[in-house]
Amino acid sequence: MIQTRLAWLVVLLLWALPLSESARAAESGPPSYFAWKAENFAIEEPLGGMVGDPVRGRAIAADQMRGNCLACHQLPFVEEKFHGNLGPPLAGIASRQQVGMIRLHVVDQSRFNPETVMPGFYRPAQQLNRVEKKLEGKTFLSAQDIEDVVAWLATLK
Amino acid sequence: MNKQCRICCLSLVSLTVVFPVRAELVKSGYEYLTPEMQAMQDDDFGNPGMIVVDQGAALFIQPDGEGKSCGSCHGEDGSKLDTKQLARYPVYNEQLKQPLTLRQRIILCRNTLLNVPALEYADQEALQLEAFVRHLAHGETVDVDVSGPLAPYYRAGETLFRSRYGQVDIACHQCHDYHAGKNFRGQVLTQGQTNGLPAYRFTEGQVAGTHERFTQCLSKLRAEPYAPGSDEYVNLEVYMNARSNGLKIETPAIRY
Numbered sequence: 001m002i003q004t005r006l007a008w009l010v011v012l013l014l015w016a017l018p019l020s021e022s023a024r025a026a027e028s029g030p031p032s033y034f035a036w037k038a039e040n041f042a043i044e045e046p047l048g049g050m051v052g053d054p055v056r057g058r059a060i061a062a063d064q065m066r067g068n069c070l071a072c073h074q075l076p077f078v079e080e081k082f083h084g085n086l087g088p089p090l091a092g093i094a095s096r097q098q099v100g101m102i103r104l105h106v107v108d109q110s111r112f113n114p115e116t117v118m119p120g121f122y123r124p125a126q127q128l129n130r131v132e133k134k135l136e137g138k139t140f141l142s143a144q145d146i147e148d149v150v151a152w153l154a155t156l157k
Numbered sequence: 158m159n160k161q162c163r164i165c166c167l168s169l170v171s172l173t174v175v176f177p178v179r180a181e182l183v184k185s186g187y188e189y190l191t192p193e194m195q196a197m198q199d200d201d202f203g204n205p206g207m208i209v210v211d212q213g214a215a216l217f218i219q220p221d222g223e224g225k226s227c228g229s230c231h232g233e234d235g236s237k238l239d240t241k242q243l244a245r246y247p248v249y250n251e252q253l254k255q256p257l258t259l260r261q262r263i264i265l266c267r268n269t270l271l272n273v274p275a276l277e278y279a280d281q282e283a284l285q286l287e288a289f290v291r292h293l294a295h296g297e298t299v300d301v302d303v304s305g306p307l308a309p310y311y312r313a314g315e316t317l318f319r320s321r322y323g324q325v326d327i328a329c330h331q332c333h334d335y336h337a338g339k340n341f342r343g344q345v346l347t348q349g350q351t352n353g354l355p356a357y358r359f360t361e362g363q364v365a366g367t368h369e370r371f372t373q374c375l376s377k378l379r380a381e382p383y384a385p386g387s388d389e390y391v392n393l394e395v396y397m398n399a400r401s402n403g404l405k406i407e408t409p410a411i412r413y
Binding site: 068070071072081082083084085086115116117119120123127128129130131132133135138139140 | 320321322323324325326327331332335336339340341342343346375376379380381
């Protein structure tokens with residue numbers, strides 16, 4: 001009796017396994033790209049109408065695998081060492097720039113400086129050259145990530 | 158001083174500002190290291206890259222089935238190799254009608270003259286031999302002649318150097334021509350000169366040759382790398398080595 005039950009369990013598991021995998025794939029599939037428009041060196045509308053979370057944004061800025069803003073910018077992060085200096089310091093950025101301009105800086109800095117070394121964190125994927133196979137068609141940060149970072153930068157007054 | 162003379166003087170001054178002497182512009186990655194790291198590179202016992210050079214030295218005199226080795230022709234310690242010629246690589250090979258990098262030259266030599274299993278470009282043994290042979294030319298001045306048949310390969314390499322790559326979407330020259338000396342987090346960006354390659358990198362914890370280094374760079378840009386020994390990498394090496402003309406070979410160098 002126990003053996004039959006175990007056998008059924010195995011069958012059930014084998015059946016459920018590929019199903020759950022495909023469900024996960026559908027969830028994490030290629031994220032949709034939200035078109036944006038820059039006017040007067042600013043993107044006024046949040047990407048995809050999303051609401052940013054400054055706490056998440058701060059974490060993304062320090063995360064080496066995501067924003068990694070510290071690699072090039074000095075930030076008001078006392079707990080982190082070795083801030084880069086390829087870009088300008090960002091403390092007080094929100095008293096110097098409007099949020100829409102900050103958003104365009106993060107989305108595509110080349111709109112300000114064609115020779116910039118700042119990654120285009122939300123540059124259209126079709127503009128990119130020889131992207132690593134597993135990242136093809138994806139932006140550096142998601143629209144939600146961008147809005148989080150912008151919301152955090154807007155607190156730096 | 159009349160007006161024409163003044164204009165002439167002014168334009169001369171501005172010319173020297175816009176086009177400074179090239180030799181002053183080219184700086185080895187060594188100059189961007191901390192004094193401690195420089196001391197480490199200069200000490201053969203402290204330099205981790207010397208391990209790979211030693212491995213290459215052992216391979217150089219390892220006899221094949223018939224008792225022949227690289228050392229049979231070039232001297233046990235490689236002393237019969239012309240170090241000035243080593244500093245000229247990549248060179249154009251008239252028979253093959255293509256450029257040859259130093260590593261390609263070594264592989265070609267071994268695979269045709271020795272009775273050993275064929276070496277591939279990406280093999281660790283190929284890197285070790287290259288490190289040993291290039292170390293023989295330590296202190297020699299890089300001298301790649303791109304005025305002759307290498308010219309089209311040099312130009313193709315320069316195009317690659319100035320092309321944006323990957324999800325990060327940056328070209329090599331944007332960091333290494335414009336931002337050398339600045340801090341990228343804990344690293345100091347250098348001009349990306351190749352005079353120290355193969356070199357030991359702290360961030361990777363291993364010795365990398367020129368093509369391995371290209372792959373590391375492209376991976377950082379989240380780009381699909383080319384294959385070691387591919388035409389693209391060979392062209393890029395022609396350009397990069399010629400870009401380092403005038404610098405002293407430091408193999409094995411230490412870099413961030």
